[in-house]
Amino acid sequence: MKTPRIVRNKIALAGLIVILLYVLMSIVSLFWLPFNPVAMNSAEVLQGPSLASGHLFGTDEFGRDVLSRIMKGTSVSFIISVSATALGAVIGIFMGVWAGYLGGKTDNAIMRFADILFAFPSLLLAIFIMAILGEHTYNVVLAIGIVYIPQFARISRGSIIALKGNEFIRAAKSNGAGRTYILRHHLLPNITAPLIVQISLSLSTAILLESALSFLGLGVQPPDPSWGNMLSSARKVMMFAPWTAIYPGLAIVLLVLGFNLLGDGLRDILDPRLRNVR
Template identity: 90%
Template sequence: MKTPRLLRNKIAMAGLVLILLYVLMSVVSLFWLPFDPLAMHAEQILQQPSFATGHLFGTDEFGRDILSRIMKGTSVSFIISVSATALGAVIGIFMGVWAGYLGGKADNVIMRIADILFSFPSLLLAIFIMAVLGEHTYNVVLAIGIVYIPQFARISRGAIIALKGNEFIRAAKSNGAGRNYILAHHLLPNITAPLIVQISLSLSTAILLESALSFLGLGVQPPNPSWGNMLSSARKVMMFAPWTAVYPGLAIVLLVLGFNLLGDGLRDILDPRLRNVR
């Protein structure tokens, strides 16, 4: 029996293993944590990482266990990144598919909206949206989702334009297939490969954006743990307590690396031009 291409791709498997470790940590954090991530202990302020005390990653400037806060922050990062990516993907793909298939004025209007959103740097656009909507977790999801809309719109539009002139589309039209049927059964199934890759890469960027917004005080609000606000609070003590910044930063780096490796591997697997390169 032939091994699936995903299992044979070392890059994709390395990324998948990293992601699954974080998923496991997120699930475990729902039922068990080493310490209460919100509990403050004045007698345990800025303790170094130690097995003896049970604080494997040390404590922060309020005596809170850093490992527990990182584990709790994993769920926050996953929920926000997955929800925001899903929101941006659904709206962006809908816009791009109709723009590419209809063409003409509809294409111009839809893509000019996408171009306006694309003209702003991702972080600045997210900050602007948060400044307008206010500080709330739901608004973080909305802000990051809006940032992703033009990316998915452009990718799906380009893929639809490349496909809609093919013979099998003309054959479907000659057989009486309607527009919705062609979109659902012929076009959308054939553009899933680039969209899957984009979704995996967008998840990594969503984590970075959420962390950046929380770092700036616009995302998840203290005392609720988020990797971004943990890094923000660590700025005041990181010179003499570096573990307060190292471990949250490492958590971000490894999860982003996992999604990037998975996206790179999926690109190699799903793109027939790259299947024999590695």
């Protein structure tokens, strides 16, 4: 039996393992946590990491277990990043596919809208949207999703333009195939490779954006745990209780690294020109 290419690609496999470990931790957190992640305990304020006390990652300035809050924050980060990426991908791909296929005024109108969104740095655009919509988890998903729309629109548009002049498309048209049929059966299946890679990379930046918004007080609101608001609250005590910032920071770094490794590996796997480079 032939070994799957993702297993043979060490970069993609390493990223996938990291992501699966986080998924497992997220699932476990739904049913079990070492301590209540929001319960304060004045008797255990700023305890260092200790196996004896059961607080493996220590406690924060309110006596809350850091490990439990990181585990709970994993679910929050996954839900927000996956939902936001899915929203941006669906809308962006729809816009890009029709812009590339129809061309003309439709293409010009859609891509000028994408250019307007591209004119703003991602974080500033997300902050602007949150300032309008207000502080709520659903609004975080919407803000990050809007940030991703032009990225997916450009990638899908470029791929469609590169394909729509090929012989098999002209043959389908000569056989009486309609626009929707050609898009569904001929064009979309042939542009999935770059979109899959972009989705993987977008998930990593979605985690960073969510963490940044929560850090600034615009994302998940305390006492609900989020890696971003954990880092924000740790600013006050990190000089003499560094574990309150180190462990949430490492959680972000490792998950972002996992998605980036997976995206890089998938690019090598799905692009025939790169399969034999490494």
